[in-house]
Amino acid sequence: MAKELRGKPVADALRAQLEADIAAWRTRDVTPRMVTVLVEGDPASLCYARAKGRVAAKLGVAYEVRTLPGHVTQAQLIQCIQSLNRDPAVHGVMLELPLPGHLSADEALRHLSPIKDVDGLTPANQMATVSGAPGIYPATPQACIRLLKHYGYTLAGRHVALVGCGKTVGMPLFHLLVREGATVTACHAGTPDLTPHLKRADIAFVAVGKAGLIRPEMVHPGLVVVDAGINELNDGIVGDVSPETAAIVAALTPTPGGVGAVTTMQLFANLLRAMHLQHAAGVLNVPAAV
Secondary structure, X not given: OOEEOOOHHHHHHHHHHHHHHHHHHHOOOOOOEEEEEEEOOOHHHHHHXXXXXXXXXXXXXXXXXXXXXXXXXXXXXXXXXXXXXXXXXXXXXXXXXXXXXXXXXXXXXXXXOHHHEOOOOOHHHHHHHHHOOOOXXXXXXXXXXXXXXXXXXXXXXXXXXXXXXXXXXXXXXHXXXXXXOOEEEEEOOOOOXXXXXXXXXXXXXXXXXXXXXXXXXXXXXXXXEXXXXXXEEOOEEEOOEOHHHHXXXXXXXXXXXXXXXXXXXXXXXXXXXXXXXXXXXXXXXXXXXX
């Protein structure tokens, strides 16, 4: 049976770091503040936005959900984002996705200040993720790597199979893995057979959004698997890796209870990263010692 790589110990360790950093800001009369922009219509997005609020309250972060009606126009959404850009008391902004079909997330994100973009999805932060330049990197890819390192696994020199090359997880993760020194095989919709790549890999990251995609016959006993897939089924939330695969591989993150727990905490780490970038840019007036 696979070693279970649970996210809670990783999230708890990160929480302790964040609490110390938040306390440092608060001693200088600065309370970190994050705003989630939520367009009505997706119950899962509302649930996630509220869950972040509960974590924020425990951390001592001021948190607000800025709710817009489902019929909001693109111009009105952009106006909301620009008003948050201008507000010096707002240090981080998230645009809850997905948006209704009549709205463009890409167009909206082009108007979000990169140094307030805690999701790391603006064009400037996407480029920073590719190049390694200073910026804010997407939370889930960072959470995947943080979780793996917490359990003592290294990436340098390892053969990694990356299954899924989506914009928010797979592609940013690819670039982070390369900078960690891993040799990465990127598998995507055009890959005819995942099995040979998984059989050769030391570590696999899976982020597709297809329940049961990875099956026991596709893996080997030495493989370490990080499952970042999220799939809502009638009987609950599952990842992309079938439960039976745990009997074969060396280690596996559970879903739920794996990457997701770390991702939520990583968003608040990104908020603090945003504050440091704002301070460096001269738009957050606090002593340089922070």
